[in-house]
Amino acid sequence: EPEVTQTPSHQVTQMGQEVILRCVPISNHLYFYWYRQILGQKVEFLVSFYNNEISEKSEIFDDQFSVERPDGSNFTLKIRSTKLEDSAMYFCASRTGNTGELFFGEGSRLTVL
């Protein structure tokens, strides 16, 4: 069964460092998303991406965040200068069309020290 895969599963970084989280969406999917979940809290939308550009972003997704689809398969989330409060589980998700089922990856846990 096709699935969304994410790497790394866990990353520990120092405050101020840059982090790149990688995702390989399901191959025929066209819409891509990043969500995050701070420990014990709700899952929050960060950004959606379609046709090689951001289509929606939340207030959380400030100038420190960026997304890219560099090679037609990977979908990356970059945090330029991490803060303690960026510590969370980051989920990548994808879907075929605008109203299809959203498939989530297993998440990348980011710990900022």
Added chain:
Amino acid sequence: GDSVVQTEGQVLPSEGDSLIVNCSYETTQYPSLFWYVQYPGEGPQLHLKAMKANDKGRNKGFEAMYRKETTSFHLEKDSVQESDSAVYFCALSECDAGNMLTFGGGTRLMVKP
């Protein structure tokens, strides 16, 4: 903005008990409504959905009715099993917001054997 409020914290029924997990939503539009389930170490996965008012989503004995008049989408099951134990998230999405999901805070279901 959109919001979803659901039963907070943990629910601890015994196997065979009936279950209701409340979900209420607030939006100015006509959303699609979802319940996602999250097992330990995994991302959220779609559990059931209802796309318009009076639709009923069903999966694995769980049901939820899209009630526009009370803006609710409560998750119900007649007889829970230990294998139902997981975190359940109520969520909504709107066509004119890029179909991004707005999640509730999650409810941990722990079914006692």
